[in-house]
Amino acid sequence: MYIEDKLTSGTCDTPLDLLCKLVRIESCDPPGREIEVARSLEAELIRAGVQVELDEFAPGRANLLARLPGAGTKPPLVFSAHLDTVPVGTTGWTEEPFGGHIRDGRLYGRGASDMKSGVVAMTAALLEIAATGTPLTGDLLLAFSAGESSNCLGAKRFVERRTFAEAGAILVSEPSSLELIIAEMGVLWLRATAFGRVGHVSGDGGDNAIMKMVSILPQIQSVPLPCTDHPLLPEPTIRIGTIHGGAAVNVTPDRCFVDIDVRIHPGTAPSEILDLLEPLGLDLEILDFKPSVETAIDHPFTQTCLQACAANRSQAPRISGVAYYSDATIYTSAFETPFVIIGPGELGMSGQTDEFVEIEKFNQAIAIYRAIAESYLK
Incomplete structure (x- = not known):
């Protein structure tokens, strides 16, 4: 009931509140309409005093860019995710697709796994760093795109604008069950x-x-x-x-x-x-x-991510590659920026009925993302 009251009042005191709120906003692609998700995030970031830009590049389609400034002695670190989801489909759900309901340690709804849980976990990590005043050597960016399902429309928009062409590394929160993915077909x-x-x-x-x-x-x-x-x-x-x-x-x-x-x-x-x-x-x-993109296992950013995962989980993460593509292929092929994928969502959950994310993994993701940022930008 606590979460229901918070959503009704429009406030989101916890990351889980915000995730429930975003899952309840339909942003299926087609047609997209990611702008409502972007506006909800924008409000939370502005309330915390974070620099944020909302780019509505087509009616109802918007990218969001937030920046937590660092000292400028190191290239920025980008937290990347997409705001759209795949359609609900025609097969029967036993959970309300846009209900954001919680049961048995799981939050259910379209986008819970792919990938609004990643969006919120990255946002929460940045807000925690901002609240504690942790000094960073470089900027920490949130780059949330529209239209990943529409051939990466939003990512291509970021590239066209060269929004983070000078970034040192990109962390993507596509579903990975908190394992490390460093190669895409x-x-x-x-x-x-x-x-x-x-x-x-x-x-x-x-x-x-x-x-x-x-x-x-x-x-x-x-x-x-x-x-x-x-x-x-x-x-x-x-x-x-x-x-x-x-x-x-x-x-x-x-x-x-x-x-x-x-x-x-x-x-x-x-x-x-x-x-x-x-x-x-x-x-x-x-x-x-x-093109296929990959980051070397021994790359410093891969190792930073590996150490952060190991420190915040009870088991060592696996390192793998995937047959799918993500926004990472757009950014890495354009700017030759190293990337790693780590997300709280479940591999293979995208497009499934009764989509869910495990709340424990969602909370672990927040800690992992914060640890990566603080280590990489120390």
């Missing part, structure tokens, strides 16, 4: 088109482009992708995501295309994948490319 999206000849089914029938494509699909799936013996990343994959063709049931389609998702290792260029697919006789178009 590269992502190549392709459109492959097969052509035929239009015709009416009552006549000669034409040349069916859909049937051509269907016969080629197994060959696309079995293309031998370049694979390195990477110690952290899974094997490369190639998968068909969508297929489109035909204008009417009684007209032979003269065009059919599929969109292809390819996950690749560091060092693999898009041209290598195009060369592998070229013999199939399809028209190939690159829709998007995000």
